[in-house]
Amino acid sequence: MNETSTSFLLAPAQDQKVAIVGGGAGGDGEESTSRFSVVDLTDPDPRYEPAADYPSPARYISAVTLPDDHTLLTGGSVGYRGNHQSDLHLTTSYDPQTGTLAEVAPTRSGATTTRRRCCCPTAGS
Helix, strand or coil: CCECCEEEECCCHHHCEEEEECCECCCCCCCEECCEEEEECCCCCCCCEECCCCCCCEECCEEEECCCCCEEEECCECCCCCCCCCECCCEEEEECCCCEEEECCCCCCCHHHHHHHHHCCCCCC
Protein backbone atom coordinates (compact mmCIF):
# COMPACT_ATOMS: atom_id res chain seq x y z
CA MET A 1 0.00 0.00 0.00
CA ASN A 2 3.00 2.33 -0.35
CA GLU A 3 2.47 3.17 -4.01
CA THR A 4 1.13 6.73 -4.33
CA SER A 5 1.81 7.44 -0.63
CA THR A 6 3.53 10.58 0.62
CA SER A 7 6.59 10.57 2.85
CA PHE A 8 8.28 13.55 4.47
CA LEU A 9 10.83 14.50 7.10
CA LEU A 10 9.23 15.79 10.28
CA ALA A 11 10.48 18.98 11.87
CA PRO A 12 12.82 19.59 13.45
CA ALA A 13 15.08 17.68 11.05
CA GLN A 14 17.56 17.03 13.87
CA ASP A 15 15.04 14.60 15.42
CA GLN A 16 15.45 12.36 12.34
CA LYS A 17 11.81 11.28 12.14
CA VAL A 18 10.06 10.46 8.86
CA ALA A 19 6.32 10.13 8.29
CA ILE A 20 4.40 8.27 5.61
CA VAL A 21 0.72 8.93 4.92
CA GLY A 22 -1.86 7.39 2.63
CA GLY A 23 -1.05 5.25 -0.36
CA GLY A 24 -2.70 2.56 -2.39
CA ALA A 25 -2.30 -0.88 -3.84
CA GLY A 26 0.03 -1.33 -6.79
CA GLY A 27 -1.04 -0.59 -10.34
CA ASP A 28 -4.51 0.77 -10.93
CA GLY A 29 -6.10 -0.90 -7.89
CA GLU A 30 -8.84 1.14 -6.28
CA GLU A 31 -7.91 0.37 -2.67
CA SER A 32 -6.28 3.22 -0.69
CA THR A 33 -5.41 3.71 2.98
CA SER A 34 -5.71 6.33 5.72
CA ARG A 35 -2.54 5.03 7.36
CA PHE A 36 -0.26 7.64 8.95
CA SER A 37 2.96 6.24 10.42
CA VAL A 38 6.19 7.68 11.81
CA VAL A 39 9.67 6.16 12.07
CA ASP A 40 12.41 7.41 14.41
CA LEU A 41 15.67 6.89 12.52
CA THR A 42 17.71 7.33 15.72
CA ASP A 43 16.19 4.16 17.16
CA PRO A 44 18.60 1.18 17.01
CA ASP A 45 15.82 -0.86 15.37
CA PRO A 46 13.79 1.74 13.40
CA ARG A 47 10.25 0.73 12.44
CA TYR A 48 7.23 2.65 11.27
CA GLU A 49 4.77 3.02 14.14
CA PRO A 50 1.13 4.08 13.73
CA ALA A 51 0.36 7.74 14.37
CA ALA A 52 -3.02 9.46 14.02
CA ASP A 53 -5.10 8.06 11.15
CA TYR A 54 -5.63 10.43 8.25
CA PRO A 55 -9.34 11.45 8.08
CA SER A 56 -9.82 9.69 4.72
CA PRO A 57 -8.14 7.02 2.66
CA ALA A 58 -5.85 9.01 0.36
CA ARG A 59 -3.23 9.00 -2.38
CA TYR A 60 -1.09 11.77 -3.87
CA ILE A 61 -1.21 14.05 -0.81
CA SER A 62 1.00 17.15 -0.87
CA ALA A 63 3.01 17.81 2.31
CA VAL A 64 4.68 21.10 3.25
CA THR A 65 6.62 21.80 6.45
CA LEU A 66 5.62 25.15 7.93
CA PRO A 67 7.84 27.59 9.87
CA ASP A 68 6.18 26.53 13.16
CA ASP A 69 7.27 22.89 12.52
CA HIS A 70 3.73 21.68 11.71
CA THR A 71 3.24 19.85 8.41
CA LEU A 72 0.40 20.94 6.14
CA LEU A 73 -1.15 18.01 4.24
CA THR A 74 -3.51 18.88 1.41
CA GLY A 75 -5.19 17.60 -1.73
CA GLY A 76 -4.87 14.13 -3.09
CA SER A 77 -7.57 11.70 -4.04
CA VAL A 78 -9.15 8.50 -2.83
CA GLY A 79 -8.88 6.68 -6.17
CA TYR A 80 -6.04 5.83 -8.50
CA ARG A 81 -4.82 8.81 -10.55
CA GLY A 82 -7.46 11.11 -9.16
CA ASN A 83 -10.00 11.06 -12.00
CA HIS A 84 -11.67 14.15 -10.42
CA GLN A 85 -14.49 11.99 -9.04
CA SER A 86 -12.38 10.94 -6.06
CA ASP A 87 -10.55 14.23 -5.38
CA LEU A 88 -10.09 15.10 -1.72
CA HIS A 89 -10.95 18.64 -0.67
CA LEU A 90 -9.23 18.04 2.66
CA THR A 91 -6.44 19.95 4.37
CA THR A 92 -4.91 18.93 7.69
CA SER A 93 -2.13 20.11 9.96
CA TYR A 94 0.13 17.61 11.75
CA ASP A 95 1.89 18.65 14.97
CA PRO A 96 5.03 16.52 15.36
CA GLN A 97 5.42 17.50 19.02
CA THR A 98 2.00 16.18 20.10
CA GLY A 99 1.43 13.67 17.30
CA THR A 100 -1.99 15.18 16.58
CA LEU A 101 -3.64 15.78 13.23
CA ALA A 102 -6.26 18.53 12.89
CA GLU A 103 -8.48 19.43 9.96
CA VAL A 104 -8.09 23.00 8.73
CA ALA A 105 -9.72 24.93 5.86
CA PRO A 106 -10.81 22.63 3.00
CA THR A 107 -9.45 23.09 -0.51
CA ARG A 108 -11.77 24.18 -3.28
CA SER A 109 -9.97 22.41 -6.09
CA GLY A 110 -9.09 18.81 -6.81
CA ALA A 111 -5.91 16.77 -6.54
CA THR A 112 -4.12 17.97 -9.67
CA THR A 113 -4.89 21.68 -9.27
CA THR A 114 -4.04 21.63 -5.56
CA ARG A 115 -0.58 20.22 -6.26
CA ARG A 116 0.10 23.02 -8.77
CA ARG A 117 -1.05 25.65 -6.28
CA CYS A 118 1.40 24.44 -3.64
CA CYS A 119 4.22 25.16 -6.08
CA CYS A 120 2.76 28.18 -7.86
CA PRO A 121 0.11 30.17 -5.94
CA THR A 122 -1.38 31.68 -9.12
CA ALA A 123 -1.94 28.37 -10.95
CA GLY A 124 -5.55 27.68 -11.78
CA SER A 125 -6.69 31.18 -10.73
